[in-house]
Amino acid sequence: MNPVLKVVDLEVSYYTDAGRAKALDQVNLELNAGEKIGLVGESGSGKSTMALAMMRMIKPPGRIENGQVIVDGTNLTSLSEDEMLRARLSKIAYIPQGAMNSLNPVTRIGAQMIDAIKAHEPTMSKADMKARSIKSLESVELKPEVFKMYAHELSGGMKQRVCIAIGILLEPKVIIADEPTSALDVVTQRQVMETINKVQAEMGAAVILIGHDMGLMAQSMDKVAVMYAGRLVEVSTVKEMFTEPKHPYSQALIRSLPKLDVRGVFQGIPGLAPSLLRLPTGCAFHPRCQEIMDKCKTVRPENQMLASGSRVTCHLYGEGA
């Protein structure tokens, strides 16, 4: 099966007064149609940069230095600005963090949906546009009346679902959602996640869910990608990740999770995330790693595929381990 999304050696840097910060470093990722992957990592690890880079929305002083983003056979990095404009939403859609607060308070939801369609299909009739918007609202389990409503008339969960409805208007192949539920309570969170799962299954789109709630990943994703200091340190299936995490950072992450059987045991990850301006040499995680070896301090580990199908960036695995 041909992957619907292929990210090859993607690199992004931010040029600041203090020097160059490598926010994404040789990131490789493949995703099949219908696959759901969760992207986790500490703040500043490059999760949102990765989403923006895939959308080609990195703004100066940031720059995509290298790499390709191939969606459904089209290399987005080689498109012109105009072509990219059309690819957004129709091939790859992005639901940004706090999207529910991005709705325009003074125009009706319907007008905002029609705006999005008009930008891509200017020749479509108004009635068709409305029909499509309502269909999209219905697929996120909102009533057609929402089309005529204003943002303030909706609850947080409903606003978030409107944003998903806008995201799927043009049936994109890849949907990126950046912390879509972080401001919502558990019940609404579950409703929103079930909505995402439902539309994803109907459309067969690939989903990238950015967040740091491992519980959410366990409940609704197929795979988990762990990011550390701009690199993907591990990509595994949810089952692998929760039963046998490979990278020492993933292991620490899993250990730090609260469990239901033992109350009151906390295990944080000691140390702090490194500054991207002054990354440690070798493996960026080595100062915090519990299984540090001599070569971790000097040799940069390469990303490799393990027999189990996981991809991991660590000297503990593969040749010479």
Next chain:
Amino acid sequence: MATLLEFKNVSKIYKRGKTETTALDNLSLTLKDDESTILTVAGESGSGKTTLAMLLLGFIEPTIGQIYYKGKDISLLSGSERMTFRKEVQAVFQDPFAVFNPFYTVEHLLEVPIKRFKLAKSRTEIRDRMAEALTAVGLQPDEIFGRFPHQLSGGQRQRINIARALVLRPKVLVADEPVSMVDASLRANILETLRTLQRNYGVSIVYITHDLTTAFHIANSIMVLYRGSVMEAGGVEQVIKYPQHPYTQLLVDSIPWPDLSRRWGQTDLEPSEDTVIGKGCKFYSRCPKAMEVCKTKPPLYQLEPYQTASCFLFKEKPQLEAESLSKALPV
């Protein structure tokens, strides 16, 4: 047993024109002076959690009822009593990025409360007190002094927030969603810090959250609010492991446990669009087990020594007076 803080039949009603919103409905609660505890106040947005915090801190006054601190009504405190109240009841808020003045160093930020309340006589004493507070929250004083907030991570800032409260040696700490904006890997550290405070310094903590996972691990007791009313309360282990009220069941069933063997429940999610609240149970419009009797207001029923629920499903059980809610909360 001395009472430190007491809510007596407190209601807070916000009026806008002719519409009245009951943000908190007839809540009675006590915290004891000699037994520190961690009490979780849980609920979704609009449940009255933050109203409760604001009342407790004395920022707003109750519409009905009184709040007593060491036996005195906090709205009637004299000047010096008010200073003591302000010193001993401290808060940690949700957003560690927004609460610091970016122009001041951490040293200055911690010094202000010490000077304001005249807690130290000399410069060395001020410094010792700051160092002690920083050490207590797991930070290295040498690394932190002289730094500006922007040079610190979110987790460090939140711990400085706690340290700022701690230099005052408070009796009560109100923590309003203290970890919701902090990375998962740092959450554990902050929660551990809060618990150390309670155990080693005898600070009672009112932990306000919508995250039942962290509540389960840190708290002794829990109170579940829905639209201003207590739905269920009791020992945290009892309530989260064996929830009885339909609303608590829905909440617990929706926790995304990071555990593959414990999937999201199959409880059907009732639509929550209905905002009409009658005189009866506030959960009526969403409740899968709603009955005719639920159109009247359910009292609290005692289910276990440390578990009470406000639901007619348990009408066979003995009633618990609203004023005696704290009896169902273990310390």
